[in-house]
Structures are given as structure tokens and as C-alpha cells.
Amino acid sequence: MPVSLQQSASNLKSLHLLRALLREATYLPDATARTYFRQYVVNRYKAYQPKQNATASFDVQAVEKYRHRSFKRRQIAIINDRTRPLLRKGQKGLNFLRRANQGEIPCLQKILYFAYGRMGRRKYALLDSLLKPDLTVDGHAEPLPGSEELAPLQKLYYSNKRYLQYFDAPTPSSKTNYTIRISDRYSRLREVIKSQYQKGVKIRRELKSSALVTPINNVWERPMPIKRARNNVRRWYAATLSALLPPLPNDEWDNIRAMILKEKHISFAKRRKPVLEPEPADEERFAIAIEEGLALYTPSRANKPAGLHRPHTINVKFMRRLYTRLLMLCCKLDYDVEHKKWRATWGDSMKGISPTIYTMPTDGTLFAGVDAAGRVPIPPKKSDNDVETDSVKKTRLHKEAYVRFPFFADYLPKTHPVRKDLDRWKKKRAAAASESE
Incomplete structure (x- = not known):
């Protein structure tokens, strides 16, 4: 096949896939997810678009609300080399969106995690705003105590690594250990880490601790080398940020809670009616069946859903359960003026059962002969003085x-x-x- 024909066929397939992805993104049952994935698909396609076909508004397409910046544009050689694997990956993404729109719980739950920053690109965008120092009254960053150039841990470890600026100087917690806490300049980050650790909130791995505890000496009872001390801080920082769930904006957190409490309607999307095509003739139907049989086409789970993850009817009750699971992984930050500190509010489970159902009158003989734990009491053992054995x-x-x-x-x-x-x-x-x- 000539190169021009091959490129035109590839472009046509890419356009069909783009339209299908955008169409499925508009069917998602959540308004935030619809906006997020539409922009995500458009930015992914624009990153692999040749520069001569780019529009002038490419650099301003990022949605400021979600801080979802555009992907870096690839070169022509990279675009030609990655076309086929990316089309295959895009087809998998299309099947994933179709399964989510059919009501498969794992797919739709992951869609909500991506849209609300529990994983994916938006999570790191929310972390970027969380890792900024606190602002003073005049709107500037809070200055460093003692030194305006390096943080205490950077100065102590003789390094200007970025992860060292978020910590205070080590304080001895025992005779053998140091405790390194998050700096006061990053009080929002410290409050989120502390509250998430206390609540035990996690998606995969939970936070190990709210502060780093590192030994003072090594195994030979000598002072800890500077390089190893820096590596200990780096590993704890990387593990903490990978498991950290950044706070949502307050309006989004309140919006999710309002939909759970039925104070706000859930914005579902209506599907478009498919165009009715004329039925093919018998000869055409036979030819189509032969082509499908020779192609050995394997239907995806989006075409033949079955098993434990079969589709679920997407209604208000179903979405409220998903939003409840999502809200338990989200928090919001509010400033407490009285105590002059940030407070993190996490979502709670809405499955609390009223205790009134256990106060109904019951027959006393139903639980006769058992103790408070519901067990039959063991009779006492006989003594040796009994006459008969x-x-x-x-x-x-x-x-x-x-x-x-x-x-x-x-x-x-x-x-x-x-x-x-x-x-x-x-x-x-x-x-x-x-x-x-």
C-alpha cells in the first residue's frame, strides 16, 4: 500500500475513534467527568497532531478549573512510530468508557476517581497547589525562619533538593530516633497528611506515619551518613505523596455531598437516538457474516458483558452509592479562625442504620437460656464428693x-x-x- 494511502486510512480511523471517544464521554452520568474526559481526549489528540495542522488556540485549551494542562506536542517521527499502538490504546479506552456507561461498577468508579483527582493527572495538579507554602496577609509566601535561601533540612543536609524544603529540622523523639515533621510553612499539607493517617483513608496503600521517624545512628552505632539521611527523607516523601489524597475544592466537595443527601439533582445525560439504517439484503447479510467469521473477531466486554461485573442500571440510588464511596476518599480544607489552623473534613459513610429497628417488642422465650453474648451457659462441674458418678x-x-x-x-x-x-x-x-x- 502506498504511504499516502496508508496515512489517509490511518487518519480516517483516528477521526472515527476520536468521534466515538467524544460521543461516549458525553454519555457519562457525571457532569465533572464529562468535562474532564472530553478535554483529556482532545488534548491527547492535539499532542499527536502535526505542528502545521495546529490551531492558534492550542496553548489556551487547558481548563483552568481543573488545572489540566495540555500534553507536550510530539515530533513527526514519534507520531508516525506511535500511531498504531496508540490507536489500539484508544480502542481500549473506548471500550472502558462504554462499559462505564453501561453501569459496570469498577469502570464507573475509576472514571469518578480520575475526574475528581483521586488518581491520574488531576491528582498531581491538586497536589501541585497543595505543595505551595502558606500565604501571609499581604498575599506573599511565608518567609523561611532564619534563612531566606534554604530550608532548615536543606541547610542541615547540604543539599538544595526540592523534597527537603517541606520538612523542619530533626528533633530527638527518643535515645535512638529522630522525628522529622512537616514544616509550619506548609500547614495545609501537614493537616491533610495527619488527618488521612488518623482516619486510615486509602485507595491502595495507606500512609505509614504522619511524620518521618529515622534512626540517629547506623548499625555500627556511628552518626548517620548525610547521604543515607537524605535518602530516608526522599523515600518517605515519595511513599507519602503516592498514597496521599489531595483535598478537593470546597464547592466540588459540597456538590458531591449535596447529591448524596438529595439536596441537588444528579445531571444525567441523554443518549442520542441511533440512525435507522435499511436492513441489508440476504446476499449482503451473508457476505457480512462470512467476513466476520473469517476475521475471528473477539467481542470485548463492552459488547458481551457478563459475570460479576455485569451492567447495572444507572439511576439516582446507584449514583448515590458511588458518590458515597468517592466522598469517603475526599476531603476539603477550611481555616479555623479561632484556633488559627487548617481543618480537614473527610466524607463519612451514609450507611448508618437507625437503632429504632432494634427496639421492637420481642417474645422473651425467644432468647431464654442464653447469656448476653447469645451463648448457652456451661453448667458447673460436679465435685468429687458426689455419691454417684x-x-x-x-x-x-x-x-x-x-x-x-x-x-x-x-x-x-x-x-x-x-x-x-x-x-x-x-x-x-x-x-x-x-x-x-
Whole structure:
């Protein structure tokens, strides 16, 4: 196939995929997700568009509300080399959107995570605003204590690495450990880390601690080398930021809560009606069936959904459950004027059951013979002073004519309980025999 024809066919396939992706993005049951994924798809396509076909408004297409900046434009050689794998990846993304619009819970939940910054590009955009220092009254960043050039940890570790500027100087917490906390200049970051650690909120891995605890000496009881100390801080910082869930803007957090509490309507999208095409003739239908059979086309889960993740009807109740799961992973920051500190508010579960259903009258005999834990109490053990043992009570007949004793009972001492029972039983049997005569 000539190169020009091959490129034109590839461009036509890319345009069809673009239209399909934008169409499925408009069917998402959440307004924020529809805006986010439409802009995401457009920016991904513009990044792989040749420069001569670019528009003048390419650099201003990013949505300021979500801080979703455009992707970097690729060169022609990279575009030609990545066309086929990216088309395959785009087809997978299209199937993922179709499954989300059909109501598959894992797909739709992941769509909401991407749109509200629990993962993906928007998460790092929200982290970027969280990692900025606090502002003073005049709107400028709060100055560093003591030095205007380097943070305390940067000065102590002789490095200007960026991750060191977020920490205070180490303070001894015990005889063997140092504690390195988040600096006061980043009080919002410190409050989010502390509240998330206390709540135990996580998607995959939870936060290990709200502050770094590092040993003072190494295994040879020598002072910790500077390089290893920096690496300890870097590893803790990377692990914390990967598990950290940045706060949402207050209006978005309140919007999600209002939809959960039915104070605001959920904006669903209506599907377009498909164009009715004339049915093909018998010969054309036969030719289409032969082509599909020879192509060995494997339908995706979007075409044949089944199993545990089968489609769910997307309604208000279903979306409220998804929003509840989402809100438990989101927080908002409010400034407490009285205590002069930031407060993080996390979403709570809305599945609380009213205790009134347990106060209904019940029959007392239903739980008779059990304790407060619902278990049958164990009867107390019998003492050794009992006259009759369990072995004596096991009789062959109901009249106790025959009693089972071990074969060695006659050889036991006379003070043994079993020997006493045997002698007593022999006397009873002899008395009964004499009375019968």
C-alpha cells in the first residue's frame, strides 16, 4: 500500500475513534467527568497532531478549573512510530468508557476517581497547589525562619533538593530516633497528611506515619551518613505523596455531598437516538457474516458483558452509592479562625442504620437460656464428693438391673470411688435377690 494511502486510512480511523471517544464521554452520568474526559481526549489528540495542522488556540485549551494542562506536542517521527499502538490504546479506552456507561461498577468508579483527582493527572495538579507554602496577609509566601535561601533540612543536609524544603529540622523523639515533621510553612499539607493517617483513608496503600521517624545512628552505632539521611527523607516523601489524597475544592466537595443527601439533582445525560439504517439484503447479510467469521473477531466486554461485573442500571440510588464511596476518599480544607489552623473534613459513610429497628417488642422465650453474648451457659462441674458418678448412672436397663463397671474394679483399693460404687451396687443386688426369694 502506498504511504499516502496508508496515512489517509490511518487518519480516517483516528477521526472515527476520536468521534466515538467524544460521543461516549458525553454519555457519562457525571457532569465533572464529562468535562474532564472530553478535554483529556482532545488534548491527547492535539499532542499527536502535526505542528502545521495546529490551531492558534492550542496553548489556551487547558481548563483552568481543573488545572489540566495540555500534553507536550510530539515530533513527526514519534507520531508516525506511535500511531498504531496508540490507536489500539484508544480502542481500549473506548471500550472502558462504554462499559462505564453501561453501569459496570469498577469502570464507573475509576472514571469518578480520575475526574475528581483521586488518581491520574488531576491528582498531581491538586497536589501541585497543595505543595505551595502558606500565604501571609499581604498575599506573599511565608518567609523561611532564619534563612531566606534554604530550608532548615536543606541547610542541615547540604543539599538544595526540592523534597527537603517541606520538612523542619530533626528533633530527638527518643535515645535512638529522630522525628522529622512537616514544616509550619506548609500547614495545609501537614493537616491533610495527619488527618488521612488518623482516619486510615486509602485507595491502595495507606500512609505509614504522619511524620518521618529515622534512626540517629547506623548499625555500627556511628552518626548517620548525610547521604543515607537524605535518602530516608526522599523515600518517605515519595511513599507519602503516592498514597496521599489531595483535598478537593470546597464547592466540588459540597456538590458531591449535596447529591448524596438529595439536596441537588444528579445531571444525567441523554443518549442520542441511533440512525435507522435499511436492513441489508440476504446476499449482503451473508457476505457480512462470512467476513466476520473469517476475521475471528473477539467481542470485548463492552459488547458481551457478563459475570460479576455485569451492567447495572444507572439511576439516582446507584449514583448515590458511588458518590458515597468517592466522598469517603475526599476531603476539603477550611481555616479555623479561632484556633488559627487548617481543618480537614473527610466524607463519612451514609450507611448508618437507625437503632429504632432494634427496639421492637420481642417474645422473651425467644432468647431464654442464653447469656448476653447469645451463648448457652456451661453448667458447673460436679465435685468429687458426689455419691454417684457418671459411670454408675450409665445403666443397661431402666430398672438399673445391670451396671457397667471396668473389669479391674474388683482389684482396686476399697477407698477408690469406683470400688465403692461397685460394692454398693453388689449390696443392692444381693438385697433385691433376697427380697425376690
